[in-house]
Amino acid sequence: MMPKSHYAFKPYNVARWIIWSLFALVLLMAPQVFSSNLSVSMLAQMGIAIIACLSYNILLGQGGMLSFGHAVYTGLGSYVAIHTLLKVSEGAMNLPVSLIPLVGGLAGMFFAVLFGYVTTKKSGTTFAMITLGMGELVFAMSLMFSEFFGGEAGITADRMAGEPFMGITYGPNIQVYYLIAVYTFVSVALMFAFTRTPLGRILNAVRDNPERVEFIGYNTQIVRYLAFVIAGFFAGIAGGLAAIQFEIVTAEVVGPVRSGGYLLFTFLGGATFFFGPIIGGVLMVLAFVLFSEITKAWLLYLGLIFLFMVMYAPGGIASLIMMNLRVAAFGRLRELWVSYLGLGVTGLVVFTGAGALIEMVYHLQLSTAMGDTVQFLGATLNARSPDSWFGGVFILLTGLGLFELARRHFRLQWAEIQTDIEKEIKRRETQ
Amino acid sequence: MSSSKPTAVRPHDATMSHVHAGGHALELRQLRKSFGKTDIIRGVDLAVRAGERVAIIGPNGAGKSTLFNLISGRFPPTSGEILLGGVRIDGKKPFEINRLGLSRSFQITNIFPKLSVFENLRCGVLWSLGYKYTLFRFLADLRDANDRAEELMRMIRLDKKRDTLAMNLTYAEQRALEIGITIAGGAQVILLDEPTAGMSKSETSRFIDLIREVTVGKTLLTVEHDMGVVFGLADKIAVVVYGEVIAFDTPDAVRANAKVQEAYLGSVLADEQAATAGH
Numbered sequence: 147m148m149p150k151s152h153y154a155f156k157p158y159n160v161a162r163w164i165i166w167s168l169f170a171l172v173l174l175m176a177p178q179v180f181s182s183n184l185s186v187s188m189l190a191q192m193g194i195a196i197i198a199c200l201s202y203n204i205l206l207g208q209g210g211m212l213s214f215g216h217a218v219y220t221g222l223g224s225y226v227a228i229h230t231l232l233k234v235s236e237g238a239m240n241l242p243v244s245l246i247p248l249v250g251g252l253a254g255m256f257f258a259v260l261f262g263y264v265t266t267k268k269s270g271t272t273f274a275m276i277t278l279g280m281g282e283l284v285f286a287m288s289l290m291f292s293e294f295f296g297g298e299a300g301i302t303a304d305r306m307a308g309e310p311f312m313g314i315t316y317g318p319n320i321q322v323y324y325l326i327a328v329y330t331f332v333s334v335a336l337m338f339a340f341t342r343t344p345l346g347r348i349l350n351a352v353r354d355n356p357e358r359v360e361f362i363g364y365n366t367q368i369v370r371y372l373a374f375v376i377a378g379f380f381a382g383i384a385g386g387l388a389a390i391q392f393e394i395v396t397a398e399v400v401g402p403v404r405s406g407g408y409l410l411f412t413f414l415g416g417a418t419f420f421f422g423p424i425i426g427g428v429l430m431v432l433a434f435v436l437f438s439e440i441t442k443a444w445l446l447y448l449g450l451i452f453l454f455m456v457m458y459a460p461g462g463i464a465s466l467i468m469m470n471l472r473v474a475a476f477g478r479l480r481e482l483w484v485s486y487l488g489l490g491v492t493g494l495v496v497f498t499g500a501g502a503l504i505e506m507v508y509h510l511q512l513s514t515a516m517g518d519t520v521q522f523l524g525a526t527l528n529a530r531s532p533d534s535w536f537g538g539v540f541i542l543l544t545g546l547g548l549f550e551l552a553r554r555h556f557r558l559q560w561a562e563i564q565t566d567i568e569k570e571i572k573r574r575e576t577q
Numbered sequence: 578m579s580s581s582k583p584t585a586v587r588p589h590d591a592t593m594s595h596v597h598a599g600g601h602a603l604e605l606r607q608l609r610k611s612f613g614k615t616d617i618i619r620g621v622d623l624a625v626r627a628g629e630r631v632a633i634i635g636p637n638g639a640g641k642s643t644l645f646n647l648i649s650g651r652f653p654p655t656s657g658e659i660l661l662g663g664v665r666i667d668g669k670k671p672f673e674i675n676r677l678g679l680s681r682s683f684q685i686t687n688i689f690p691k692l693s694v695f696e697n698l699r700c701g702v703l704w705s706l707g708y709k710y711t712l713f714r715f716l717a718d719l720r721d722a723n724d725r726a727e728e729l730m731r732m733i734r735l736d737k738k739r740d741t742l743a744m745n746l747t748y749a750e751q752r753a754l755e756i757g758i759t760i761a762g763g764a765q766v767i768l769l770d771e772p773t774a775g776m777s778k779s780e781t782s783r784f785i786d787l788i789r790e791v792t793v794g795k796t797l798l799t800v801e802h803d804m805g806v807v808f809g810l811a812d813k814i815a816v817v818v819y820g821e822v823i824a825f826d827t828p829d830a831v832r833a834n835a836k837v838q839e840a841y842l843g844s845v846l847a848d849e850q851a852a853t854a855g856h
Contacts, residue, residue, distance in 0.1 A: 344703050344711040344719070347692075351700045354689040360671040361649065361681055362762060363704030372710055575737060 166335070173327040177320055187391075188435050190323045193330035194387045195427035199415065200337050201380035202408045207417035208341065209373045210353030211266075212274045215281030216408045218261070219254040219378040221400030222284070223385025225294065226253035228301050228395045235307030243308055243316050247329050247386035254382015255375055262374035267367060269356055281405050288397035300396030303389075316390065326387050333380055338420060340376065349373045407434075410452055416464025425463050443508045450500070476570060478563045485556040492549035499542025502527055506534065600663065602627040602766050602796040603648070603679075608657035608667075610640075610647055617643045619820035620657070625813075627765070630797040632811035634804075636841055640820045641800045642684060645770050648798075649681040650674040661766060676704065680764035684771045684800070686751045688758060690744035694735050697743050697754055699726040701761025725761070732791050733757040749780050753787065760791050767792055769799040773806060785810055808832075816841060 177186045205211040227250035233239035265276045288295040305316045340346045351359050356366045415426025437444045473479045506529040509520045518530045527534040603625045610618040617640045633641050647654045650671040659667040666674050689697050702725045730736045733753040773781045801807050814831040816824040818840045
């Protein structure tokens with residue numbers, strides 16, 4: 147008898163076609179649904195952030211490389227792109243604006259080839275330290291070479307450069323959005339494809355166990371280097387798109403804050419699943435644009451959320467989704483809704499208490515000239531009155547106690563369901 | 578127990594073709610290794626013929642694992658030569674040595690925990706099939722790599738666990754996967770470092786059958802503590818004591834060797850007998 151292969155190649159994976167079509171549809175329709183100027187601009191920024199976070203995750207999630215300097219590659223991509231845009235608008239260069247993000251990509255790749263050779267020599271802590279050093283180095287240089295980096299004012303350019311192609315001038319925001327949408331779709335597809343290649347899989351192996359990879363014929367240093375260069379390319383594309391979107395590039399785009407942002411939001415979205423950084427990118431723009439409008443203390447809230455996620459859901463939002471999908475697949479999700487409601491309500495109480503206190507502290511520190519009262523969630527708090535402070539502390543402590551109770555109950559219930567699922571899997575295996 | 582299947586010609590076979598009949602697959606010449614002032618390996622000479630199964634035995638701390646680490650390139654030797662099929666490999670990197678047709682397993686399970694059983698094995702075959710750092714092809718389209726990984730999965734009896742993450746396997750299954758990754762690239766010289774460490778008696782005997790089956794026609798070196806396994810599996814035994822090979826011969830000759838009796842085997846065999854009598 148011929149040995150029967152369990153392996154079957156499925157050229158038309160229906161679920162995958164549906165998911166990718168939906169993704170394309172969302173990119174296409176989003177500005178029709180959210181059509182205000184601010185929304186379209188935010189959607190465009192989300193596309194950019196998605197590419198940047200996914201490229202970062204090639205390092206973090208797929209290669210186990212914790213980089214503290216990813217903004218070097220997005221940022222230098224931005225700079226080269228905006229200089230190219232300037233050349234085009236001066237007439238010194240003839241290149242369609244649509245291709246400028248690609249120039250950014252090549253620039254990101256070039257610098258990744260250059261710096262990555264040193265950076266990827268080592269893995270683990272050493273790698274992290276070198277990326278930190280590279281980030282500081284480039285940021286420091288941005289203050290030294292104002293010719294290229296534009297000093298304090300940065301470099302500005304006009305994206306309505308060159309000959310319009312089929313009426314596309316990139317004047318209106320919506321045209322820029324669709325340019326970014328096309329780049330986002332193609333980049334996401336390419337980065338997903340990368341995870342299905344031999345190099346992509348060996349990169350996972352290097353993440354899991356670099357030493358073993360050396361004993362199956364691979365030079366881990368080359369694997370890391372190649373991945374770094376690929377990540378640099380897509381980072382540069384994100385940077386190039388940002389240059390067209392904002393028409394200005396300042397030194398902060400290569401700075402450590404930006405690098406930290408990519409790390410933080412990739413982690414929040416979830417580094418262990420491919421789609422995690424997509425969630426991360428969307429959240430990044432929501433936080434930077436909307437959240438920062440609502441409160442001055444937004445970075446503090448962000449820090450708290452990050453801490454909370456690291457402690458309770460280290461796999462990020464994506465892993466929370468996948469864990470619940472698994473429970474749902476075994477028909478057990480419905481039992482959990484009461485617990486989720488409990489967690490949600492008590493969590494909200496904690497948030498209300500903590501939020502009131504934080505807002506009052508910020509008010510006392512920064513804006514006492516505006517009077518003593520703070521508006522928070524529809525209530526008027528008096529930052530100088532003991533009543534408001536007592537109320538805040540009381541709500542916070544009550545909330546924390548109730549939340550802990552809800553969490554313990556949830557944890558037991560969750561563990562029980564997981565045990566049942568494991569049993570069920572074992573049972574199916576033996577059948 | 579099923580008989581061993583004939584395996585197809587593997588890429589590494591070509592590398593080994595220059596080993597003429599009866600030639601040495603692996604040769605150590607005056608190999609030495611010291612860490613600081615401590616000499617761990619003190620002048621080892623060993624010549625293993627192609628197709629031979631050699632067990633390396635000796636007391637704890639004798640340098641058996643260090644010997645494997647030197648041969649596989651994990652550490653460079655302090656002096657001396659290592660030849661694989663007549664080619665000098667001392668001082669080469671682990672991946673270079675692997676590409677020349679030598680593969681090893683580890684005493685402490687060394688697999689890819691977050692990849693599935695199938696992915697673990699497929700990673701093991703990629704280089705040897707010439708895919709190297711390929712970026713412009715999909716894994717799903719690599720028929721030969723996929724078929725080979727499936728074949729390996731059946732050989733190590735893990736075909737029912739195809740999509741299980743390696744970290745969720747039982748200990749014995751992880752040990753089997755370790756062997757699977759080691760033989761995946763089709764290397765002709767296989768080094769197994771205590772493959773049955775931590776296994777129960779019944780698991781051990783089944784596992785030895787498995788090892789014998791998957792290494793048919795290959796040169797095998799194994800570090801082993803279980804004397805039953807050693808005398809059952811090996812064509813030849815090398816006794817390492819205090820960084821030196823004090824005997825290298827057939828199992829019977831080694832058993833009868835007075836020097837070995839005195840230095841090591843006497844006490845071990847006595848222990849074994851005591852253990853058996855105690856049951």
